Amino acid sequence: MRTKLLFIFALVCGLAAAGGVYLYLNNLAETYRFQGNFAPVVVAKQTIPARTPIGRQSLEIKEIPADYVHPEAFTRIEDVEGRIARAEIYPGEQILASRFATPENSGNDLALVLQQGERAVSIAIDPVSGVSGMLQAGDKVDVAVTIDVSTSIVLQNIRVLAVNSGSAAENKSGPAANTCVLAVTPKQAEYLILATERGSIRLMLRSPADTAVTQTPAVRVEQLVNKGGS
Template sequence: MRSKIFLALALIFAAAAAVSTYFYLQALEKTYRETGRFVTAVVAGADIPSRTRITPAMLKYQDIPARYLHPDAATSAREVVGKISLTDIKAGEPILKSKLVAAKDARYGLAFSLGAGERAVTVAVTEISSVGGMVRPGDRVDVVATLDVAPADPNQPKTTYTTTILSDIRVLATGQMLTPEEKKDKKDTGFQHVTLAVTPAEAQVLILAAERGSIRLVLRSPVDKEKVKLPPAKTEDLVAQVPKPVKSATVQQTSQPR
């Protein structure tokens, strides 16, 4: 009997403590609100995996006492929407700006340099085919390929074609350099490969040209966005431009009377 009394008292005290705590927290919240010490923070509405582009549907808003809010916490959607998470973010967790990266920010690796629908393809280059090694990350280039094509008639010689296969392509990296600023901190030892940002369809064309022929990069002006549309040049076109030899006129001598 006595144990039941003690149990009942314990339950009563526990309930009283819970009620007191509730009212205390309510009063504390009211005090913070009245004194303007609450800040609306952006929190994850659900678990957000690493390397995920943040959308408005992923977000919720929560009022948090200013004294407990992390100084790097986002307080508006525009600070986070469109950016990519660097780590996993748990549901209800305030989103820290340091855990996000802007799209196409090469500082966090090559993958973060790519936009939606882009692929990174690396091709081998020489000093000549890379414009004297002066191509830099961020430059725009055309890719010109030269290939030998066999004729339908096996008795005829192959024809060499040179054509612009890709136009206005962004350079992601030269060698291991992802940004032009890296050159300032590294000794320029040249590079043997260049990484380009292309679409999946362009990737197929580029890889085929690199495997079956030779390619050169043609550097573009940063303000020139016009796509190049030219017919392929072939060996016959080059030969046709070579001037034909002119036959020397024959001078007929006549004998003079003595």
């Protein structure tokens, strides 16, 4: 009987101690939150494979001590959803900006930097049509084509993916390139391919701050001659 009472007493003491520790830790966490020492961060809920879009179901928000939040971490799921993982991300891992594919970190893997609905199309250029070899990945260009006796701008604000066979990190100002890869929609790809097959194209470099689309009619030879003689 005495042994049984001692066992019950020990069990009650153990439960009381466990309850006390739980309440202490819970109160401590609430104190940290109240004092602003915890911060929300987006983490992987499950393994996210490389080269795949990140779905909402793979993410969750966790609150962790603010001192342990990585500077590149995100606090909102919508800022992460849909991006492409450059490498595998493991459960519980903070989602960092450097884990996403960008023109700067994708190497020669252009598929990782294509956005939804985009296609990569390679065209031939020379020092004249390619802006004297000064194009770099990440630049924006307009595409003008001359067919027979008229010239027109067929595409505007098109993103350059690569110049020659290099990537964004390799395509600094250098020797004249002979190929250029542009990011276009399927319909834009049709215009671009037809322009390169049936005419002569020029790429026109745009300012990064200029995204406006300009409506300009095609120019014909007779207009140029008439204007020159006026």
